[in-house]
Amino acid sequence: MGNSQSGRLTKDELEELHKRTHFEQKELKEMYKQFKKETPQGVINKKEFKEVMKAMGVWDIFLQDLIFNVFDSNKDGSINFQEFVTALSIMKRGTSDEKLEFAFQMYDFDGTKCITKESMTTIMEAFYKLVGPLVTYSGKKFENPEDLVEEFFEEMDNNHDGKISLEEYKEGAMKNTDIIQGLKLFSKEEEPER
Numbered sequence: 001m002g003n004s005q006s007g008r009l010t011k012d013e014l015e016e017l018h019k020r021t022h023f024e025q026k027e028l029k030e031m032y033k034q035f036k037k038e039t040p041q042g043v044i045n046k047k048e049f050k051e052v053m054k055a056m057g058v059w060d061i062f063l064q065d066l067i068f069n070v071f072d073s074n075k076d077g078s079i080n081f082q083e084f085v086t087a088l089s090i091m092k093r094g095t096s097d098e099k100l101e102f103a104f105q106m107y108d109f110d111g112t113k114c115i116t117k118e119s120m121t122t123i124m125e126a127f128y129k130l131v132g133p134l135v136t137y138s139g140k141k142f143e144n145p146e147d148l149v150e151e152f153f154e155e156m157d158n159n160h161d162g163k164i165s166l167e168e169y170k171e172g173a174m175k176n177t178d179i180i181q182g183l184k185l186f187s188k189e190e191e192p193e194r
Helices: 011-020 025-038 046-055 061-071 081-093 096-107 117-131 145-156 166-174 177-183
Strands: 043-045 078-080 114-116 163-165
Touching: 011 025, 011 081, 025 081, 043 046, 046 061, 061 081, 061 096, 061 117, 078 081, 081 096, 096 117, 096 166, 096 177, 114 117, 117 145, 145 166, 163 166, 166 177
Parallel strands: none
Antiparallel strands: 043 078, 114 163
């Protein structure tokens, strides 16, 4: 991505990123300039990404891997500008649907297109290490990850098959104020009807 000789995005690349993200072309140019300054090789490898995560207070290796894997959409072991700006666009300006799909991808770390109790427990154990026993869900405080996962599945697993599909996750998330708040799904103009 980007004209390697000039260090700039081509007009076609810029137009394509503008169509695929929620950023204006001027913003994309500035971000590309900064990205190239910080990563002259044009990609962020996993080791560099983990160092950034540590600097942001995310020390858990498992969580670092989860986040990296969602950013690394082509699964080549590095994050290029296109992947970086696409993920950033979803996180900062994405629609509620985009943000829910992004979060689901993190929970579906084994690529099965569903969330299992085992994978969710693994994620919640790492999350508890990050924030401690301050985790609440549906207005309740949970002392351990297992209890939270049970509550999560009780609310989300509509067909009771022990797995949560993307559709079940989206439907359940839209009814849960903690998830809506956590993902900041709605701007003031896009508040859900209750």
